[in-house]
Amino acid sequence: NAGVMQNPRHLVRRRGQEARLRCSPMKGHSHVYWYRQLPEEGLKFMVYLQKENIIDESGMPKERFSAEFPKEGPSILRIQQVVRGDSAAYFCASSQDSGVQETQYFGPGTRLLVL
Amino acid sequence: GESVGLHLPTLSVQEGDNSIINCAYSNSASDYFIWYKQESGKGPQFIIDIRSNMDKRQGQRVTVLLNKTVKHLSLQIAATQPGDSAVYFCAENYGASGSARQLTFGSGTQLTVLP
Numbered sequence: 001n002a003g004v005m006q007n008p009r010h011l012v013r014r015r016g017q018e019a020r021l022r023c024s025p026m027k028g029h030s031h032v033y034w035y036r037q038l039p040e041e042g043l044k045f046m047v048y049l050q051k052e053n054i055i056d057e058s059g060m061p062k063e064r065f066s067a068e069f070p071k072e073g074p075s076i077l078r079i080q081q082v083v084r085g086d087s088a089a090y091f092c093a094s095s096q097d098s099g100v101q102e103t104q105y106f107g108p109g110t111r112l113l114v115l
Numbered sequence: 116g117e118s119v120g121l122h123l124p125t126l127s128v129q130e131g132d133n134s135i136i137n138c139a140y141s142n143s144a145s146d147y148f149i150w151y152k153q154e155s156g157k158g159p160q161f162i163i164d165i166r167s168n169m170d171k172r173q174g175q176r177v178t179v180l181l182n183k184t185v186k187h188l189s190l191q192i193a194a195t196q197p198g199d200s201a202v203y204f205c206a207e208n209y210g211a212s213g214s215a216r217q218l219t220f221g222s223g224t225q226l227t228v229l230p
Contacts, residue, residue, distance in 0.1 A: 004158075006158075033217070033218075035218075035220075040123050040223075041222065041223075042204055042206075042220030042221055042222050042223055043159065043204070043206075043218070043220045044220070045217040045218060045219070048216075048217060056217060058217075059217070091158050091159070093218075095216075102216060103149070103161055103164060104149075104216075104218060105161060106151075106158035106159045106160070106161075107158050108157055108158045109157070109158050
């Protein structure tokens with residue numbers, strides 16, 4: 001049973017370019033969460049999605065960041081016109097349901113470096 | 116030159132000793148708590164969870180204690196092993212009924228097991 005998969009594992013972009021991060025949830029999971037982690041800090045919630053729907057984007061920056069979870073294929077976190085402050089590890093988690101006390105399982109992360 | 120920034124709390128224990136990692140959470144309405152272990156370069160790995168209607172839960176070599184009065188959570192690891200060396204995060208989970216269940220992470224504790 002494969003866990004949460006993320007690719008790429010490492011991504012280098014120059015300022016102004018676009019970054020696309022992909023996440024495939026665990027088999028049977030239809031709920032996806034994106035978190036961002038700065039060095040020596042805890043993870044910060046960004047967005048929660050179900051298939052074709054954004055449920056909660058309260059942690060997403062208002063500009064340049066977007067997320068989707070299409071009916072087919074992985075969830076995508078897209079960062080347009082990246083800046084150095086976007087450099088971080090981005091983790092995706094998935095859960096089977098969104099009910100009370102539903103465990104979120106994390107992927108290995110994508111480490112984004114903006115030059 | 117010197118580096119300036121946040122540093123994780125650290126805990127060093129001898130191999131075979133017991134470890135206790137503490138966490139203060141923020142929201143008195145939180146109803147579910149999780150401990151994650153994060154090794155360098157990897158995503159958070161689920162260790163153990165506890166619901167707010169419980170004050171203790173035991174797993175394999177790990178015990179979580181919850182004190183809602185002072186909003187405090189602790190993780191006890193018995194007979195600590197070198198493979199336990201990692202950063203440990205507590206996370207709280209809350210949200211209105213039917214809405215997203217975003218996790219709020221603590222700042223983490225670096226556990227180092229000494230030979």
